[in-house]
Amino acid sequence: MSTPDDTVIIVGGGQSGLAAARAARDAGLRPLVLEAGERPVGSWPHYYDSLTLFSPARHSAIPGAPFPGDPDRYPHRDEVAAYLERYAAGLDVEIRTNTSVEAVEADGSGFAVRTADGRTLAAAGVVAAGGSFTSPHVPELPGQEDFSGELLHVADYRNPKPYAGKRVVVVGGGNSAVQVAYELSPEASVTLATRAPVRFLQQRHNGRDLHDWLVDTGFDRLPPEWLIHYVGGTLVMETGDYENALNSGRMDRREMFTAFDGDGVVWADGAREPVDAVVFATGYRPALDYLRPLGALNAAGAPLHTGGISATHPGLAYAGLEFQRSFSSNTLRGVHRDAEHVIAPLAAHVRKAPAAAGL
Numbered sequence: 241m242s243t244p245d246d247t248v249i250i251v252g253g254g255q256s257g258l259a260a261a262r263a264a265r266d267a268g269l270r271p272l273v274l275e276a277g278e279r280p281v282g283s284w285p286h287y288y289d290s291l292t293l294f295s296p297a298r299h300s301a302i303p304g305a306p307f308p309g310d311p312d313r314y315p316h317r318d319e320v321a322a323y324l325e326r327y328a329a330g331l332d333v334e335i336r337t338n339t340s341v342e343a344v345e346a347d348g349s350g351f352a353v354r355t356a357d358g359r360t361l362a363a364a365g366v367v368a369a370g371g372s373f374t375s376p377h378v379p380e381l382p383g384q385e386d387f388s389g390e391l392l393h394v395a396d397y398r399n400p401k402p403y404a405g406k407r408v409v410v411v412g413g414g415n416s417a418v419q420v421a422y423e424l425s426p427e428a429s430v431t432l433a434t435r436a437p438v439r440f441l442q443q444r445h446n447g448r449d450l451h452d453w454l455v456d457t458g459f460d461r462l463p464p465e466w467l468i469h470y471v472g473g474t475l476v477m478e479t480g481d482y483e484n485a486l487n488s489g490r491m492d493r494r495e496m497f498t499a500f501d502g503d504g505v506v507w508a509d510g511a512r513e514p515v516d517a518v519v520f521a522t523g524y525r526p527a528l529d530y531l532r533p534l535g536a537l538n539a540a541g542a543p544l545h546t547g548g549i550s551a552t553h554p555g556l557a558y559a560g561l562e563f564q565r566s567f568s569s570n571t572l573r574g575v576h577r578d579a580e581h582v583i584a585p586l587a588a589h590v591r592k593a594p595a596a597a598g599l
Contacts, residue, residue, distance in 0.1 A: 246270045246590055249353050249363040251341045251530070252370030254282015255324060256560025259302055259576045260367045261333045263583040269365070269590060271333045274355065276340040280328035283373035284321040289399045290423055291317040294415065294443070294477050299451040300572045302327060312449070320572070341530045349593040350555065364590040367582065368531060368543070369559040372524035379522055383500035390517040394420055397519055400427040407514065409505060411496065412521035413438050418476045420521060425491040432493045438486065440478040450477070460568045461577070526561060548582040555589045557582035
């Protein structure tokens with residue numbers, strides 16, 4: 241089980257894990273990245289086919305690795321995956337793909353990391369950076385188990401072809417819900433089911449992308465409490481298409497339905513309607529079950545932390561949590577700041593641990 245005393249295991253090889261690996265390497269530690277997938281690109285290849293970034297290329301890069309091509313374009317899903325793969329290749333750190341972590345346990349001043357293939361690896365520190373794509377959130381509604389139509393989370397949606405000519409309800413009021421509903425609307429009869437009216441935010445202002453303003457003003461770095469205070473809820477990035485589609489009737493928006501009923505749904509006004517498919521675009525939860533043996537999570541499975549630094553175990557940290565420290569915490573442009581923030585105390589812990597153990 242032995243590994244060098246300065247080994248920090250980073251669980252997850254997507255953008256958050258790679259940013260943490262770079263920060264750990266620059267801090268003089270020995271990062272070992274464990275990625276469950278075949279490539280060190282995280283969940284990017286698994287998103288729906290048409291996905292593009294909301295931020296332009298100039299604001300979608302990890303420091304030291306500019307995004308290639310026109311800086312004002314919005315890179316496609318596959319371009320992001322290729323970008324991350326190139327970045328990983330240039331890091332000069334050990335990355336093990338096809339390696340899924342099953343459990344992390346305390347082991348003296350460090351940790352024992354058990355993988356799905358039966359190995360146990362020793363680590364002086366651990367960074368949980370696996371994201372949340374593998375833990376989609378689907379709310380439970382009456383009659384859901386007996387619904388005879390197709391029920392899926394947006395994590396499993398790829399393109400509109402299977403839904404041609406069908407009646408589809410997309411649940412959610414965020415970017416993914418609106419994008420998928422809009423994409424489906426030429427092929428299917430689509431309703432967006434939300435608990436509140438959809439609120440739009442224009443992507444471009446005075447000829448500049450919104451992210452230019454976020455970066456220039458420093459809003460990108462503000463604590464998430466500021467976002468809640470000034471914005472007050474979910475906003476959808478408006479490219480010039482979505483709001484018009486709702487206003488024109490290309491797709492409609494209704495208050496969230498209250499129940500499933502056989503082959504249909506029951507709307508808030510009591511009306512029952514048959515539907516062929518319901519797509520939940522209702523977000524994700526951190527995929528951190530492997531930390532349960534440590535007691536590092538609360539009853540709901542959320543990490544106990546402050547700004548990504550574990551509140552339960554020195555040497556344990558997080559990277560890529562939504563709103564971990566700022567508006568941009570789990571984005572390509574912002575995750576490096578959180579990674580550097582959590583690696584600093586983790587490195588101090590690793591350096592003190594051997595001396596404390598008399599090694």
